[in-house]
Structures are given as structure tokens and as C-alpha cells.
Amino acid sequence: MSWLEGRIVENRHWTESLFSLRVEGPALDFQAGQFVRIALDIQGERVARAFSFVNPPHDPVLEFYGVVVPEGPLSPRLARLKAGDVLHVASNPAGFLVLREVPDCETLWLVATGTGIAPFLSILRTDAPWQRFRNVVLVHAARYGRELVYQDTVSDLSRKTAFRYVSFVSRERHPGSLEGRIPAAIADGRLEKAAGVALDAASSHVMLCGNPQMLTDAQAALGGLGMRKHRRRNPGHITVESFW
Ligand SMILES: Cc1cc2nc3c(=O)[nH]c(=O)nc-3n(C[C@H](O)[C@H](O)[C@H](O)COP(=O)(O)OP(=O)(O)OC[C@H]3O[C@@H](n4cnc5c(N)ncnc54)[C@H](O)[C@@H]3O)c2cc1C
Numbered sequence: 001m002s003w004l005e006g007r008i009v010e011n012r013h014w015t016e017s018l019f020s021l022r023v024e025g026p027a028l029d030f031q032a033g034q035f036v037r038i039a040l041d042i043q044g045e046r047v048a049r050a051f052s053f054v055n056p057p058h059d060p061v062l063e064f065y066g067v068v069v070p071e072g073p074l075s076p077r078l079a080r081l082k083a084g085d086v087l088h089v090a091s092n093p094a095g096f097l098v099l100r101e102v103p104d105c106e107t108l109w110l111v112a113t114g115t116g117i118a119p120f121l122s123i124l125r126t127d128a129p130w131q132r133f134r135n136v137v138l139v140h141a142a143r144y145g146r147e148l149v150y151q152d153t154v155s156d157l158s159r160k161t162a163f164r165y166v167s168f169v170s171r172e173r174h175p176g177s178l179e180g181r182i183p184a185a186i187a188d189g190r191l192e193k194a195a196g197v198a199l200d201a202a203s204s205h206v207m208l209c210g211n212p213q214m215l216t217d218a219q220a221a222l223g224g225l226g227m228r229k230h231r232r233r234n235p236g237h238i239t240v241e242s243f244w
Pocket residue numbers: 035049050051052053064065066067069071072073074075076095114115116118119241242243244
């Protein structure tokens with residue numbers, strides 16, 4: 001692995017703690033859904049963290065979506081980057097949250113908390129989901145309505161008949177979004193009802209990304225519907241990626 005030098009072209013702030021970096025320079029070979037380590041030199045040390053690509057592979061400008069973890073070493077500094085600043089990008093993207101690992105089925109569910117929406121935006125901006133699945137459901141949970149980011153992309157995607165979008169807002173009432181958390185809504189049927197398509201082992205594959213406790217709780221809820229983790233040697237219905 002080597003480090004490539006990127007230049008920030010834009011740092012968009014959605015809220016005081018949510019930001020999207022657009023980065024020019026590194027030409028990387030990756031699949032939609034993968035991540036790469038990005039780094040800054042802090043007090044003489046290179047501090048690197050994994051970030052999922054938001055951009056699809058055919059877009060030469062890299063995009064990353066992040067949240068400020070106030071006590072974290074890297075994310076507060078990433079949030080302060082300005083156009084023209086340098087960002088180090090590793091040369092070796094990786095990760096298994098990719099459609100190549102997903103068996104054919106009728107409905108693809110892309111289920112995220114917080115910044116976990118990032119890899120799904122990359123996947124949704126490629127042709128593969130629309131060629132392979134009859135229904136594609138994006139589910140995004142955030143604490144507050146203002147954190148339901150990338151609504152411009154959601155609007156563009158909504159022109160596709162296969163696309164459904166369900167949002168959750170957990171810490172305030174927000175018109176158009178479900179209340180509470182994803183796992184409870186899987187268990188009591190609210191998610192399926194809101195999406196208007198069946199969520200079951202016969203028709204669905206679920207990709208989960210974000211908060212590790214959500215991954216655990218959602219897998220338990222999906223287990224109640226007869227769904228299990230997908231493995232190459234033992235095909236199932238759930239693929240996961242934990243962000244911490
Ligand atoms: C495969 C993979 C892909 C990732 N992709 C992204 C991404 O696209 N966007 C992104 O913001 N982060 C992503 N992360 C997390 C990222 O690598 C960093 O951990 C995060 O930016 C915080 O860095 P830090 O150095 O400030 O704090 P760290 O020391 O890395 O983390 C401190 C604590 O912050 C919390 N935390 C970390 N990441 C998040 C998060 N994303 N949302 C909420 N709480 C968090 C956890 O409690 C963690 O223990 C990914 C992680 C992995 C393993």
C-alpha cells in the first residue's frame with residue numbers, strides 16, 4: 001500500500017457536525033460500496049481512518065461523508081479542511097459491502113444509520129442495482145430531520161420506478177419519517193409497510209451499514225423473519241459492514 005495525495009475541492013457542511021469532502025487527484029480502482037483509508041499528518045504522525053466512497057467508481061472526484069466525533073483524533077480535523085488542503089488517500093480500496101457479493105433476488109434493501117448511508121449512495125449511482133433487482137429500498141435512520149442528508153440524490157433516484165426510500169428520525173418528530181429505530185420497525189412490520197414491498201427470506205437481501213449495535217439488533221429482527229447472514233459457502237440474506 002502507498003499513499004496518494006489528494007486536494008480538497010469542496011467541504012460541504014450539512015450541519016455543524018456533518019460534512020462531505022470532495023477530493024481531486026488520486027485515481028483509484030474500486031467497487032461501489034467499498035472504503036479506503038484517508039489520513040492527515042497530525043503532530044508528525046499520519047492518522048488514518050476508513051471512509052466509504054460516496055461517489056461511484058466512474059466519477060473521478062472522490063467523495064466522503066463524515067460526522068464529527070468530538071473526542072476523535074481525525075474526524076474534527078477532516079471537518080475543518082478547506083478547498084486546496086491536502087488529504088492523503090491510501091492506494092488500496094477494500095471491502096465486501098458490494099453487489100458482487102449479493103445473490104440475485106427480487107428486492108435489495110440498503111439499510112443505514114448515520115454516515116452508514118455513504119456506501120449505498122455509491123451503489124445507487126451505478127447501473128447494477130437497477131439491472132439486477134425489481135425493487136431497491138434505501139432506509140436511512142438519523143437522530144434529527146436535518147441529518148437526512150443527500151435529499152437531492154434521493155429526489156433524483158425517486159424518478160426510478162424500482163426505488164423506494166424510507167427514513168427514520170429518532171430524536172424529534174419529523175413529518176414523512178418513521179419514529180424510533182429500524183430493528184423495532186422490522187419486527188413489527190412498520191418498515192415493510194412504509195416501503196410497500198415484502199421483506200422476507202423468499203424475496204429480499206438486506207445490506208446493513210453503520211452503528212454496530214444497529215447491525216446486531218437488525219440482524220436479530222431479520223432472524224425473526226427467517227433471514228440469516230450471507231456467506232459465500234452458505235448463502236443467506238444479510239450482508240453487514242460496521243463503521244466502528
Ligand atoms: C469500513 C469502515 C468504513 C467507514 N466509513 C465511514 C464513512 O464513510 N464516514 C464516516 O464518518 N465514518 C466512517 N467510518 C468510521 C471512520 O473510520 C472513523 O472511525 C470516524 O471518522 C471517526 O474517526 P475519529 O478518528 O475522529 O474517531 P475514532 O477514534 O475512529 O472513533 C471514536 C468513536 O467514535 C464513534 N464513531 C466512529 N465513527 C463513527 C461514525 N461514522 N458515526 C458515528 N459514530 C462514530 C465510535 O463510538 C468510535 O468508537 C468507517 C469505518 C470503517 C471500519
